Amino acid sequence: MKVAIGCDHGGINLKPALIDYLEKKGIEYIDFGCYGKDSVDYNEYALAVSESVAKKECDLGILICGTGIGMSIVANKVKGIRCGHCHDVFSARMTREHNDANVLAFGERVIGVGLMLDIVEAFLTTPFSNGDRHVNRVNKIQALEDKNFK
Numbered sequence: 001m002k003v004a005i006g007c008d009h010g011g012i013n014l015k016p017a018l019i020d021y022l023e024k025k026g027i028e029y030i031d032f033g034c035y036g037k038d039s040v041d042y043n044e045y046a047l048a049v050s051e052s053v054a055k056k057e058c059d060l061g062i063l064i065c066g067t068g069i070g071m072s073i074v075a076n077k078v079k080g081i082r083c084g085h086c087h088d089v090f091s092a093r094m095t096r097e098h099n100d101a102n103v104l105a106f107g108e109r110v111i112g113v114g115l116m117l118d119i120v121e122a123f124l125t126t127p128f129s130n131g132d133r134h135v136n137r138v139n140k141i142q143a144l145e146d147k148n149f150k
């Protein structure tokens with residue numbers, strides 16, 4: 001599995017713990033930045049991660065900003081991306097199981113390192129349930145995208 005990760009200045013303090021987790025688990029990743037505390041626009045990092053997942057260079061993406069909100073809004077504008085904005089383990093599990101989310105977003109100003117790692121673990125290890133009703137709903141999301149984003 002290869003994971004695309006990205007943050008803005010609002011998520012820069014949590015990213016080292018995420019990288020440490022991925023390295024300890026032997027999970028390959030591409031870090032799309034940012035790399036410092038200077039104020040940047042979350043848009044470009046969310047876009048870089050989402051495009052990497054959409055073109056299947058990476059399997060899943062993880063985005064960190066102050067709240068996770070801006071990142072998730074941008075990610076969900078990219079065709080083929082289903083970004084779950086999650087600050088609890090249950091939601092992170094369910095967004096994989098029911099929504100087949102391929103990007104996760106959360107906020108450094110909302111959660112701490114311990115909860116972040118549990119959320120990431122749930123997101124990376126939970127498979128899509130593949131039940132008929134969930135497949136049908138994800139297909140409907142894709143059909144909507146096809147109609148609205150040519």
Ligand code: RB5
Binds near residue numbers: 042
């Ligand atoms: C940056 O101050 C902050 O607005 C950003 O990290 C994020 O929370 C936006 O949704």
